[in-house]
Amino acid sequence: MSYADQENGSLSALYEVSLRGNVSELDTLIGRDPLILHKLSLTTFTETPLHISALLGHLDFTKSLLRHKPQLALELDHSKRTPLHLASAQGHVEIVHVLLQTYHEHACLMSDQDGRIPIHYAAMRGRTEIARQLIMAKPESLMVLDGSGKTVLHLCVEHNHLETLKTLVQVRDLSGNDFLNKTDLHHGNTILHFAVTLKQVETIRYLLSIPKIREEASIENKMGCTALDMLVDAVIMNNGMNQTHSLPSLNPNEKYWTKNFKLGKRFLQHQGERLEEMRGMLSVVATMISAMTFNAVMNPPGGVIQANGSDLRSWKNMLSNNVKDAMELHPGRAVFLTTQESDFESFVMFNSISLAASLSITLLLVSGVPLKNEVTMGILSIGTCVTLTFLMLSYFFGGFMLGFKSANHVFHFWIYLWLGLLGLIVVFSMIRVISWLVKVIKHG
Missing domain, CATH: 1.25.40.20 (Ankyrin repeat-containing domain)
Structure with a gap:
């Protein structure tokens, strides 16, 4: 060899x-x-x-x-x-x-x-x-970044390894670091975008518990979508799927109005099991709306009067003719509370109602109360309508304060459209409640 x-x-x-x-x-x-x-x-x-x-x-x-x-x-x-x-x-x-x-x-x-x-x-x-x-x-x-432009944190979320993600955040103490909101190279998605897209409810809850991520949840990806936009879309898509109900067979001996109520109930009824699955996603949406409305008051449109002496003196000079307003000036006071008090108070009032309603929805969803009964569904529907209605009104008053009063006709159009939609929802809700009452009365 x-x-x-x-x-x-x-x-x-x-x-x-x-x-x-x-x-x-x-x-x-x-x-x-x-x-x-x-x-x-x-x-x-x-x-x-x-x-x-x-x-x-x-x-x-x-x-x-x-x-x-x-x-x-x-x-x-x-x-x-x-x-x-x-x-x-x-x-x-x-x-x-x-x-x-x-x-x-x-x-x-x-x-x-x-x-x-x-x-x-x-x-x-x-x-x-x-x-x-x-x-x-x-x-x-x-x-x-890896070859596809993703960070280590993106990969943790993409492959659904929450414990590894938590470890990396804790070991490097990233809770206040901008790296948490770093976007991927190709699509501009943050790790919160990833979690929402992949419907990882526990990961979303964890990420929203980090102040740095919650504060910047409005970051848009390259498609112009925020994580909240995608979350709402996911809820709507989930709401529209798996609705393959067949209409019930009706007893010809039943009264005509009873038949119609049953038909309406069957068509409009939310299945309990599907709603239980949506509980986590709905609670995340409500939490994000709560964070938005909270930040809108803590960081009001137009900003606040600064603590430096020159800024405070300039405001007092501007309001020299109004002794009362000049005496109430102090650092941290909202600018619009001084210049447009009426609109600002309306903005804060509507925003606060939206915050309270969204927190109530969150409390209901996390309390473990079953969503299969009509009472719980009615409370949830009312709370959601209130939250969105007053969120829209606070947006309009924010626009008024920022000088968009020339677009009054646009705002009025949307208000009327919104009221029309609310009217339809009220009609559908009444049909559902009446059909439920018919069933209760019939079965004594």
């Missing part, structure tokens, strides 16, 4: 030993040929033995390979992945720890052919402890 054949045989044996993870056999091969690990670059194999060992979880074998040739930790396979990529994806915590002790500053930031670094795979597979180790070893790896 020629020397070349012997060398090829030894290298093939090395790869077979890697599959088994046998350390004693590895030591025997190295004893026969101390340079065997250095000859790997001369082979046609696309992976090194360390890639195989890291993929299969052979801890002792991995330690032995790194002891003899630590440079293997930076070798790439045919997909440009390091052993750390593979161990992170497979969830081998101890092997990741060993690899991080060798060249961790380089391996943590090495991208494969898909533009992903090891922490991207940990996020995609929900390897929470590994993600923690990678962040601690190289904090800046959190900021690296």
Whole structure:
């Protein structure tokens, strides 16, 4: 047998030993040929033995390979992945720890052919402890985008790994960081957009519990949609799906008006099971409306009088003819409360009613009260109508204060249209309630 054949045989044996993870056999091969690990670059194999060992979880074998040739930790396979990529994806915590002790500053930031670094795979597979180790070893790896322009947080949400997402936020203390609202490169979606699109109710609730995300929930993606827009669309779509009811068979002996009431009830009735499924999504919508109305008062349109002396003096000079208003000036007072008091008070009143109604809806939804009875549905319907009506009115008065009074005819048109829609809803609700009463009376 020629020397070349012997060398090829030894290298093939090395790869077979890697599959088994046998350390004693590895030591025997190295004893026969101390340079065997250095000859790997001369082979046609696309992976090194360390890639195989890291993929299969052979801890002792991995330690032995790194002891003899630590440079293997930076070798790439045919997909440009390091052993750390593979161990992170497979969830081998101890092997990741060993690899991080060798060249961790380089391996943590090495991208494969898909533009992903090891922490991207940990996020995609929900390897929470590994993600923690990678962040601690190289904090800046959190900021690296993958090949599709997504952050690590986007990948956590996209693959529905809430615990991993929470860990990353806590380890790096991101609760007040703008990185939480970073958009993906191609579509401009935040992680809240992702959660809404994928209907991950628990993730949405967690994200909205973070003030930084809640404050900037109005960020638009490249389609011009906010997360709230998409959430409302999702609720509407869910409301319109699975409505494959067939009309009931009517008893010819029943009175005509009873038949019609039953038909109306069957057509308009919301199925209890579907509403229970929608409970989480509706509570999120109500929570976001509450946040919007709260922020509208805490940060009023037109701003507030600043604390610096020059600003305060200029306002007092402007109101010198009105002693009462001049005496009431103080830093933090709303500008429009001074210049357009009547419109501002109406704005605050309507906004406050909308806030109270949305909080009431949220309380009803999270209380666990079943949504299958007509009383609960009636309260929920009234609360929703009140919330949206006064939210619209506060918007109109906000527009008046900002100088859009020239568009009065447009506002009046929308008010009349809205009142017409409310009228239809009232008629439908009355039909539903009357049909329910008919059933109660009939069955005594």
